[in-house]
Amino acid sequence: MSFTVAIDGPAASGKGTISRAVAAHFGLGHLDTGLLYRAVGKRMLDGEAPAEAAATLTADHLADPDSLRGPDVAQAASKVAAIPEVRAALVDFQRAYARRAGGAVLDGRDIGTVICPNAEAKLFVTASPEVRAGRRHAELLERGLETTYEAVLADVQERDARDAGRSAAPMAMADDAVLIDTSTLSIEEAVAAAIAAVEARRRR
Numbered sequence: 001m002s003f004t005v006a007i008d009g010p011a012a013s014g015k016g017t018i019s020r021a022v023a024a025h026f027g028l029g030h031l032d033t034g035l036l037y038r039a040v041g042k043r044m045l046d047g048e049a050p051a052e053a054a055a056t057l058t059a060d061h062l063a064d065p066d067s068l069r070g071p072d073v074a075q076a077a078s079k080v081a082a083i084p085e086v087r088a089a090l091v092d093f094q095r096a097y098a099r100r101a102g103g104a105v106l107d108g109r110d111i112g113t114v115i116c117p118n119a120e121a122k123l124f125v126t127a128s129p130e131v132r133a134g135r136r137h138a139e140l141l142e143r144g145l146e147t148t149y150e151a152v153l154a155d156v157q158e159r160d161a162r163d164a165g166r167s168a169a170p171m172a173m174a175d176d177a178v179l180i181d182t183s184t185l186s187i188e189e190a191v192a193a194a195i196a197a198v199e200a201r202r203r204r
C-alpha cells in the first residue's frame with residue numbers, strides 16, 4: 001500500500017530533520033526534493049543550461065549531497081526552481097517516488113500543493129526567519145564555512161521571497177496541511193508533533 005507524507009516549508013525550518021525522523025518512525029522512504037533543485041543549480045554554476053540539466057538529471061548527480069549543501073548552490077537552486085521547464089522536468093520522478101511501495105515522505109516547497117495534492121498526510125513546517133538563520137548559521141560554522149549571522153539571515157530572506165513569490169509552484173501551505181511552527185520547539189518536540197499529526201491522518 002502506498003502512503004505519502006508531504007512536508008513543505010522554508011529553508012532551515014527543521015523540515016529536513018522532521019522528514020528523516022518521520023520516515024524512520026513509520027518505515028517510509030524519504031526524498032529531499034531540494035536536492036534535485038540543488039543538483040540542477042550546481043550544474044548551472046558549472047556552466048550548463050538549467051532546463052537541459054534538469055531534463056538529464058540522474059541519481060549520479062545526487063550521489064554527493066554534501067557538495068550541494070553550501071549557500072552558493074542554495075541560491076542557484078532557488079533561481080533555477082523558478083524556471084517552469086526545470087520544475088516540469090522533475091515532476092515525474094517525484095510523483096513516482098511518492099507512490100513507491102511501502103510509502104514515502106517527500107520534503108520541499110510544493111509537495112502538498114502541486115506534486116502530491118492527494119498525499120495522505122501534509123505538514124507545513126516553519127519558524128521565524130531569525131530562528132532559521134540562527135540554525136543555518138550554526139550548521140554552516142560547524143561544517144567549517146566562514147559566514148556571519150547577518151549574511152545568513154539575508155540569504156534566508158532572499159530565498160524565502162523568491163521561493164514564495166515565483167509564479168511556478170510557489171512555496172505555499174496546502175489548505176489541508178497541519179502547521180508546525182518550530183520557532184520555540186526542541187527537535188524532539190517538533191518531531192513528536194509531526195509524528196502525532198501523521199499518525200492522526202493514518203487512522204482516518
Ligand code: DC
Nearest residue numbers: 011033034037077078081108109110
Ligand atoms: O530545501 P532546500 O533548501 O534544499 O531547497 C533549495 C531550493 O530549491 C529552495 O530555495 C527552493 C527550491 N525548491 C523548490 O522550489 N521546490 C521544492 N520542492 C524543493 C526545493
